[in-house]
Amino acid sequence: MSGLNRVWVVSGATAAGVLAFFLWSAARPASAHAADKMIDKAAVKFTEDGKLKKPTGYRMWPFIGTPITPNDMNDGEAAFPEFHIVYMDPDSFAHYEKTGEYRDGTVLVKELTSVGSKEATSGKGYFMGEYIGLEVSMKDSKRFKDEPGNWAYFSFGHKYPLKESAPKAATASCNECHQQNAKKDYVFTQYYPVLRDAAPKK
Amino acid sequence: MSGLNRVWVVSGATAAGVLAFFLWSAARPASAHAADKMIDKAAVKFTEDGKLKKPTGYRMWPFIGTPITPNDMNDGEAAFPEFHIVYMDPDSFAHYEKTGEYRDGTVLVKELTSVGSKEATSGKGYFMGEYIGLEVSMKDSKRFKDEPGNWAYFSFGHKYPLKESAPKAATASCNECHQQNAKKDYVFTQYYPVLRDAAPKK
Numbered sequence: 323m324s325g326l327n328r329v330w331v332v333s334g335a336t337a338a339g340v341l342a343f344f345l346w347s348a349a350r351p352a353s354a355h356a357a358d359k360m361i362d363k364a365a366v367k368f369t370e371d372g373k374l375k376k377p378t379g380y381r382m383w384p385f386i387g388t389p390i391t392p393n394d395m396n397d398g399e400a401a402f403p404e405f406h407i408v409y410m411d412p413d414s415f416a417h418y419e420k421t422g423e424y425r426d427g428t429v430l431v432k433e434l435t436s437v438g439s440k441e442a443t444s445g446k447g448y449f450m451g452e453y454i455g456l457e458v459s460m461k462d463s464k465r466f467k468d469e470p471g472n473w474a475y476f477s478f479g480h481k482y483p484l485k486e487s488a489p490k491a492a493t494a495s496c497n498e499c500h501q502q503n504a505k506k507d508y509v510f511t512q513y514y515p516v517l518r519d520a521a522p523k524k
Numbered sequence: 525m526s527g528l529n530r531v532w533v534v535s536g537a538t539a540a541g542v543l544a545f546f547l548w549s550a551a552r553p554a555s556a557h558a559a560d561k562m563i564d565k566a567a568v569k570f571t572e573d574g575k576l577k578k579p580t581g582y583r584m585w586p587f588i589g590t591p592i593t594p595n596d597m598n599d600g601e602a603a604f605p606e607f608h609i610v611y612m613d614p615d616s617f618a619h620y621e622k623t624g625e626y627r628d629g630t631v632l633v634k635e636l637t638s639v640g641s642k643e644a645t646s647g648k649g650y651f652m653g654e655y656i657g658l659e660v661s662m663k664d665s666k667r668f669k670d671e672p673g674n675w676a677y678f679s680f681g682h683k684y685p686l687k688e689s690a691p692k693a694a695t696a697s698c699n700e701c702h703q704q705n706a707k708k709d710y711v712f713t714q715y716y717p718v719l720r721d722a723a724p725k726k
Contacts, residue, residue, distance in 0.1 A: 395649055
């Protein structure tokens, strides 16, 4: 066997090994990739002292619904002014589509905008203005094991600039209302047509 | 050189070739992948006689804004009842993020929902009910070369069941209003905070 052939044999074996890795990687089911993504990249991050960091990238998450509580319908100051744009993290949305359940780790982001105008060529109504606030809810049975339903709530403020991190809100200030009034597992599913339609049909 | 070694040499060369393809494929820039996706999978499809097929999958597209024109603020019957959930196809959104422009091929989907209720624990307002309609606008300089701005408009109806395909609306019925009143290139960007914020800062 010549030296050249010997090199080919060795590089052939190496190439076959690397190729096998690529084939294995490409052939893995999509769910395995999603699981990797979960490990590599959590939907949200926490500070060392347990505060939630202001989330990023959520505007590309699945949108689930937009309630609006305008200031002018709430004595000039709504509790949550005014449009509430609500998103769910993609992996939890995929789980919801399969099961109709909010899995452990589900994150909902509620981004608030002002009312920018009340009349357009399409008619009278409410039209979005500027971003004014950001809130998050998260279900986590380890991190929030003492919260009812394991849901915790965070507010980054109702005016800009938003806070960079937020502590968990007191149970009485958010959780109790969600517990009593939300349609399903502390989420106001009744106002989110995307979720209602995405759940498996019974 | 033995027969076994000869096999290794041949399979090594084959493996190296296949590996080279995988490496090339993996190393290509994301934009090349996006371009492939465009060719393989258009955001929307047309019938042979030029009608737009009812789009699918758009609820996972980037959300850009939700105007609401409630029936009760429009003499009982809004022109577009009532919540307008608006999405943009992902590749065009990515282009918009880079350039602030609506590229050729941009598709916007406007999905309509009824008002489900007007009061919740979060306050008085408007809360989404059921899906009731679907409309689409698309900019295409080849397909709609005679339309102002190359934008065409399609309605799949304001009640369910929706139409399976829709012809381009007459220019006077949609395009003219968009042309006169929309903030930027026939799109009501002024009501879409996601778009305003996503555009490159000048």
